Amino acid sequence: MIRARALTKAYSRAASAKRAERRPSEDTSAKRAERRPSEVSTGSDGGRTLLAVDGIDLDVAAGESFGILGANGAGKSTTMRMIGATLQRTSGELTILGRDPAHEGPVIRAHLGVVPQQDTLDTELTVRENLLTYGRYFGLPRTALVPRIEELLDFAQLQDKRDEKVEALSGGMKRRLTIARGLVNDPSLLLLDEPTTGLDPQARHILWDRLYQLRETGVTLVLTTHYMDEAEQLCERLVIMDAGRIVAEGAPADLIRTYSSREVVEVRFGTNRNSEVLPHLHGIGDRIEELPDRLLVYTDTGESDLQEIVARGFMPVTALVRRASLEDVFLRLTGRSLVDG
Amino acid sequence: MSLTAPASFRVAEYRLRSMWKWRNSIIAFGVGNPVLYLVSIGLGVGALVDANSPDGVTGVPYLLFLAPALLATAAIQAGQDEVSFPTLAGFIWNRLFFAMRATSLSGGQIADGVLLAASVRIIFTTTVYWLVLWAFGAVDLGSALPLIGVSTLAGVCWGAVALALTSRAKTDSTYISVMWRLVIMPMFLFSGTFYPLAVLPLWLQWIGWISPLWHATELGRWLSYGAPLEPWQALLSTAYLLALGATGLLLGRRTFEARLTA
Structure with a gap:
């Protein structure tokens, strides 16, 4: 499903400053263990390069549920966006579903489900319309979407909210809708970037239950999280990222055995x-x-x-x-x- | 282009669905806006102007002179609105474009789709506006297609420019105030809209020359009541509008893709 070798994403300092400005929340809740991503000097102009992801290796097999664990700023989201074929790598190898995202981005994305950190829903449209329009972006025919949307509304437990505007939904409901939206094209690989960040405990448990059910149906899950309990609950195997690097890899129980x-x-x-x-x-x-x-x-x-x-x-x-x-x-x-x- | 067309249609389909939610405001504004302008300026100011210049403005009653300019203004402002608000929403308010870019769509296709849907709104707005103008006796029946056509062209080309500018906006409030106060309003006031451009001192006339509104208005007056316009001027104005639109779309597409993959 995913194969990465020495995968690297570097930003020039100016570009990374812009990114920080756009997402001010990323740094404020920084965990005590946070380290700055590696900074290295570049050649002639003496400018600095920020290595958001610093040469990581990853392999995710079909049907696996795989986690990327790390503090804020560890490089999780950058990794996810490269896997999601919305961010080009600076160097290294990357194969998603057997294809190179540098050349076949649209084809790869057609088979991916993406649940971004922010819900990015259209709050003026209804729950059902959000699913319908998203399915249409993939070019799926309306006749196929109508029954698919019914399944997704059931799955997300949003049938009774189907004709409500999204702005009326609770945070947990919006999150479930975003996950349902990511499933509209029946993806073989679902990418979830911090799926339960900002949700209350009850909403998290409902969401975990839904993701469990997905696991059972054989969908490959890749998720990032900074919640340890979430990683233990949902991931068969995970990597721990710190400052753009992978510092450990394994099943949660094995990691605990090895390092604690x-x-x-x-x-x-x-x-x-x-x-x-x-x-x-x-x-x-x-x-x-x-x-x-x-x-x-x-x-x-x-x-x-x-x-x-x-x-x-x-x-x-x-x-x-x-x-x-x-x-x-x-x-x-x-x-x-x-x-x- | 032929390959990307279907994908941008799907984006336009979403935009039209979104617009449909605002249909009552769009219709009310589409009808109300020309009625207000025609009553207040067309008839009110027009009576004053016509009383003081028996030969009319450039030889025609003020209402006839004004009508093509108002029509082009409406088209350009519709293009501005229908491109800039969805673009601000997509990049800043709900960041929906980022979700769209996670599907098989490209940034360029999203840009195309936004402009395509705005074009539908522009055609609607200019058609309604033309009907009101016609009801007030400001245009002839025969001018329908050419006038609606040239105004739509101006609206779409400006929409493409708005696409390029809005996609670079970092904050919504700065963008909106700068655009409306420093671009749209001066364009409206200094493009020979209410009086011939030649009336202005020379050092202000350049605003008209670079303004798509002035070029559309010149073409519109020629098409509506045969205001004098050399063929080369007509060609130049058309070419200017097209060049503006093509440049805007090209830059807009590029910024969309760059911003969504940064």
């Missing part, structure tokens, strides 16, 4: 005391990470390690023993300073 202990003890001693307590916990767990508000003890024996902490005379304000998650993998891999336990 089985369990994590989260203890809080109060904001100022965490770092005071830290030196006294030497020897507990495999390693300990200090966050601004808590200590994370990576271990395979959470309960007994917690007892050991208490036995050493440090009573945490709150304590939690949990299974390790992708969040822990992400923390480990994206260059956070780790403190040996």
Whole structure:
């Protein structure tokens, strides 16, 4: 479905400044682990080049659900737009559905479903009209679209909203409509760029349920997300991106096994005391990470390690023993300073 | 071009569906606008002008002189509206063009489709306008096709220019105020619309020479009541309008594709 080798997208500094201006929200909610994409000098004019995507390799097989996980600015959306054949790569190889997007963009896009980060719906048209016009962009005949739209309205659970204007819909409904719109051409590959960002928990769960159902029907899914739980829920396999590079790849469970202990003890001693307590916990767990508000003890024996902490005379304000998650993998891999336990 | 035509039709189909939602305003504006102008300026100002110049303006009653200019103005403004608002929406307001570019459409096809749908609106607006002019006795029945034709040409060619300009707009408010205050209004006022261009001091006449409205008005007056126009002037004006339109469309297509794939 997708094959990328040394895929790279570079922007000259001026061009990237324009992009930042257009999407101011991208940087504001930057995660603490965010790193700036690599900047390299170019030759003669002494200008700078921003490597939004810096030589990544990707392979996605048919029927897979594949995730690209990363903080804001890691290069996820840029990668997605190159895969979606709306952004040309600077260098490297890229094959989508067996074709090169540099030469066969329209043919590739005819078989893709794209769910962009922003809904980009026509709010003046009704739900049904949005699906109809979008199907027509692909040149699909009206006779084929009418029954297809009924299926999609069922799938998106929007039958009772079919003749309402889009501006009247909730955020979750708009998102489901955008996904339904991306399915109108019966794509073999569906690209979802941060499908649940900005939705409330209930709307997210409804959406996950819909995407699960899609997975079962054999549609290949590629999604970006900065939600670890979403990646664990939806992706069979994923890559973690940081500063335009892929820093890890694998199934969520394998990544957790490789990069984290089985369990994590989260203890809080109060904001100022965490770092005071830290030196006294030497020897507990495999390693300990200090966050601004808590200590994370990576271990395979959470309960007994917690007892050991208490036995050493440090009573945490709150304590939690949990299974390790992708969040822990992400923390480990994206260059956070780790403190040996 | 022949290959891209069907795809741009599909974009136009969407635009017309969108326009259909505004049909009541389009019809009300299409009829109301000429009626207001004809009553206030055509008849009101016209009575004053005709009373003071028994030979008429360039030899015809003021209403006849004014009519082709008003018609071309309506066509150009319809082109401006029907191109610029969907384009601002597509790039800025709802970013729908980005979704369209994710389908098999190209940026150029989207640009073509927007202009194509605007052309339908321009033909509608000029036809209604001509009917009102005719009802007021400002044009002859025989002038219908040539007058509607030349105004539509001006409207579509200006629409192409608007396509190129709007697709470069970074913010909607700046674009709208600059376009209307610094381009559309001066064009309306200084293109020999209400008086012959030659009345203006020479240092202001250049606005008319570069204005598609003036060229369309000159052609319109010639076609409507036989105002003197040398054949080469007619050719030049037509060629100017076509060149403007072709340049606009070419640049517009290019900017559409560049902006949607940046």
